[in-house]
Amino acid sequence: MAVSKYIHQSLENRSSFEAFFKRNYHLSCLVALRYVRNEQEAEDIVQETFLHLWQKRADLKIQKNLKNYLLHAVKNRSINYLHRGKHFDDLPDSNLLTNLNEDPDEAFSEEELAVQIASSIDALPNQCKKIFLLAYNDHLTYDQIASTLNLSKNTIKTQMGIAYKILRERLRNYFINLFALSFRRLFK
Incomplete structure (x- = not known):
């Protein structure tokens, strides 16, 4: 061919x-x-x-x-x-339903964000990821997580701080791009 x-x-x-x-x-x-x-x-x-x-x-x-x-x-x-x-x-x-003539930079941004978030969460250290997912998927409080995992509440707070820091860093560029796209759309 x-x-x-x-x-x-x-x-x-x-x-x-x-x-x-x-x-x-x-x-x-x-x-x-x-x-x-x-x-x-x-x-x-x-x-x-x-x-x-x-x-x-x-x-x-x-x-x-x-x-x-x-x-x-x-x-x-x-x-x-x-x-x-x-x-x-x-x-x-x-x-x-999206229009085929839309700006390619804006297309499917929700799905891309979901993939980026899932990938970033998956990259967290194991214990940190487990705690983060208990907080956000299962909606447990820090006290409930501490009790479930037999850890101190301070450990849970520390691990959540680490998770937030890693996620902020890994997703920083993506959120900047989303902000820029939203900002640009205001002036079209």
């Missing part, structure tokens, strides 16, 4: 495509899940989309934002799936 001169670098060879897949699979599943609301169906849609992207790579002329193209393809494939299955009551609110 002859490779188009317009082919995106992530589609040039198998290893580049695999790296692109690994970077974007989870985010793509979150996009599909917004529409189909079933994890298995969302994963199937994402896998089909990646397969289609790989099979049609020579015909595609995506030079800049392959990730944005992928996320729109996942969104469209998800909506088509719902239409074919006559699941019209499962369609999300119209404010979740």
Whole structure:
């Protein structure tokens, strides 16, 4: 197969495509899940989309934002799936449907933020992560966490301080970018 001169670098060879897949699979599943609301169906849609992207790579002329193209393809494939299955009551609110002409920098920022937060939480030291998740997922107070883990309340406070510091640092650039996008939108 002859490779188009317009082919995106992530589609040039198998290893580049695999790296692109690994970077974007989870985010793509979150996009599909917004529409189909079933994890298995969302994963199937994402896998089909990646397969289609790989099979049609020579015909595609995506030079800049392959990730944005992928996320729109996942969104469209998800909506088509719902239409074919006559699941019209499962369609999300119209404010979740995004316009294909939107600014690529603003597209899917909620999903990207969720991925960044989950990745940052996952990178916390084990004990710190356990305490943080008990506080935020299970909504336990510091006293309840201390009792559950048989630790002092001061240890819980210290670990939560460490978690906040690490998360602030890891998410700093992302929040600055979100702020800049929101600020820019005010003056359009």
